[in-house]
Amino acid sequence: MYKALYRKWRPMTFDDVISQEYTTEALKNQIISGKTAHAYLFTGSRGTGKTTCARILAKAVNCRNMKDGNPCLECDICRDADNDSLTDIVEIDAASNNGVDNIRDLRDAAVYTPERGAYKIYIIDEVHMLSQGAFNALLKIMEEPPPYIKFILATTEIQKVPATIVSRCQRYDFRRIKPEDIAKRISYIAQQEDISLTEDGAAMIARLADGGMRDAVSLLDQCSVCAETIDAEAVSNAAGIAGxxxxxxxxxxxxxxxxxxxxxxxxxxxxxxxxxxxxxxxxxxxxxxxxxxxxxxxxxxxxxxxxxxxxxxxxxxxxxxxxxxxxxxxxxxxxxxxxxxxxxxxxxxxxxxxxxxCGNVKNAPESIDNSEIYDKIKQLENKINSAPRAVQNASAEPEHPEILEASAAPADEKIIPTVDLKKLKPDDIKPCDRWGEVLDEFRNINPAVAGSLDGSFAGTAGNYIFITAQNRFFMELFKVKENAASLGMAITKVLGQRFIIKAKCATTVTEQRNLAEDLIKKAQESKIETAVESQ
Missing domain, CATH: 1.20.272.10 (Zinc Finger, Delta Prime; domain 3)
Known part of the structure; x- marks a missing residue:
């Protein structure tokens, strides 16, 4: 029966594992000195050798003829371990056995001594998949296990493993395998399997494997039945990627x-x-x-x-x-x-x-320099500062706020009024309940101008919308065609129809001078973005 290449060529000893020299040497030295820990935690991305090293370690500590920290692969324990028939080595897939009952069964079975080897080894793969209750059940036995029990945990997501578990293990981080090491290994496998693999084909497989040897060998296996000679083009076709x-x-x-x-x-x-x-x-x-x-x-x-x-x-x-x-x-x-x-x-x-x-869609409004905003605000401040002198010449400021009016319609068409302003009565004007939504949309479209409408309110009658602003700046900015058009666009988007806009200001000159000072201060502290759009 055919056996997948990644299973057939899985490393059998520590010396066969590539790009993990620090980990394999440390484990071999522990085995040689007889100072192996009771719990290990192997972490790293997929295909870097975590489960493979766990199996080798489990064999080596039980091997009858251990050689320089490696299992001999010849004794009955090594052979049975390779055939998955050694009961002293128990592999648990935490993805499908993640409940507290599964760990309780493990804990109950741990009271029995090994049948043939020196240690009973529990390999728990993808340990991060265990539930919180399962981790709690595992915690106690990992803290004080019987002397003949060892745990080897493997995970690709170390951040999901509780710190209480991590602190009870010797942790080893498995690095991504270097592309040149992957290319060298799969070239050797291809040679042993009589597969024609070119140098650029091996390099392409190594690059696509992204540091995982299992992915690389699986891709080689896939390519071997798709082309007689595996080059970069054959790899691209088999992997479904662009040349x-x-x-x-x-x-x-x-x-x-x-x-x-x-x-x-x-x-x-x-x-x-x-x-x-x-x-x-x-x-x-x-x-x-x-x-x-x-x-x-x-x-x-x-x-x-x-x-x-x-x-x-x-x-x-x-x-x-x-x-x-x-x-x-x-x-x-x-x-x-x-x-x-x-x-x-x-x-x-x-x-x-x-x-x-390709630049056909702008993700955000275009921004203008802060200095330009500052200059515009400064000009408005100068205009406002000159207003009190004219009022003083008239003896006093007006008793009531000055009323200014302006109107705007979309730039591309003329709106025909649906009501006669001369016959319009105050009771005919309905409050605009969605005016807050209009202001939010206006801030997205034209944030530099939208602030001038803070505190404003509006009402509608037919296709007229009447805005009462509290900020005199708004009346100045509203005279700019682009600003009026962007406000019209915000109103249309929220209310679902086009309106003729009528606006007035209801604050005094002195109040507006104070607002000008606040606006200048804000412009200096934060970046103001604006987009000039027309309907």
Whole structure:
């Protein structure tokens, strides 16, 4: 019966484990000196050798003919352990045995001594999946186990393991395996299995494995039945990823803001049944390479992960954009990758992100410099400061607030009034209950001007909306066509129809001078963003 390559070529001794020298040497020294701990915790990403080292350690401490810390693989205990028939080594999958009753069964069985070996070993894989009750049940026996019991816990999510458990174990962190080590190992496996694997094919598999040896060997196994000679192109086809030309053509289209080309490439890849999630990951990896080239050109050659002939093309792409742009694109693609995991249609999510990357959609309003805002506010302050002198010449400020009126309609069309203002009565004006929502929308569209409407209220009659503002600045800003249009857009979006806007101000000049001072202070303390939009 055929056996998967990742199972057939699983390391049998510590010397076979690659890229984990610190861990394997420490474990071998403990075994040789006879000072093994009662509990171990192995943590790291998938495919880095956690479960493999747990099995080797379990065999080595029970082996009758241990050799330099490694199991001999020849005695009856080693053979039975490799055949999963040694009852002294118990493997538990915490993902499916995560209840408190499962751990209680383990605790009850722990009272029995080993049948054949020196120790009874419990290997608990994915231990972070245990429930809180199960962890509590495990805690006591791990704290004071019988002398013949040892625990080996393995997890990919160490942050989910309670500190009380971690503190009772010797912890070993398994690093991601280096791409060159993965390529060397799978080349050896391919040679032993009479599989034709090219150097660039091995490099491509190692890069896609992302530090996991099991993923690399599984991909080699998959490729071996898809092509007689496994090169980079065969790996790309088997893994459902884009070839290098497609990948760099798409990055060039994004840099050139060529949306049509980017979408066309996506359509071609989709028709060829390429995995768009994997394509997104590939784009992220290459943008990471470009980011490192921009951020650290002197050391980029050592940091980036790419094929030898890709470096010059990556540098050419790096010359087309600045570092902030590259980082924005990386963030957009990472968000896209997260959404694709939940999306019903991954293609739509990916195409939406591509369109944004090409610059066809602005994610946020354009900002203007603070100094420009400050100058505008200063000009308004000067106008207000001159107003009291005119009032003093008239002997006194008016007894009632000055009434100013202005109106605005959408720039692209004329609104025909539905009511006659001359015949309009105060009772005909209905309070606008959703005015607060209008102001919130206006802050999103035009935040620099929206503050002038704080404390305002509004009413409607037909297709007229009457605004009473408390801030004289609003009347000045309202005379700017773009500001009036953006307010009209906010009103239309919230209330669902277009209005002719009538506005008045109901505060005195002295009050407005104080407001001006507050606005200037706020402009100095925070960044004010604005977007000029028209309906």
């Amino acid at each position: 290098r030309d497609y990948l760099y053509d798409m990055l060039e289209a994004v840099s050139d803001s060529d949306t049509a080309k980017a979408l066309s490439i996506t359509a071609s890849l989709y028709d060829m049944s390429k995995d768009l999630s994997r394509l997104c990951e590939e784009l992220i990896m290459q943008l990471r390479n470009i980011m490192l080239i921009k951020a650290s050109p002197e050391t980029a050659d050592k940091l980036i992960i790419c094929m030898p002939d890709e470096l010059e093309r990556l540098k050419a792409l790096a010359d087309k954009c600045d570092l902030p742009t590259v980082m924005d694109r990386l963030s957009a693609l990472q968000e896209c990758r997260e959404r694709m995991q939940r999306a019903m249609n991954k293609r739509v999510e990916f195409e939406m992100s591509l369109i944004k990357l």
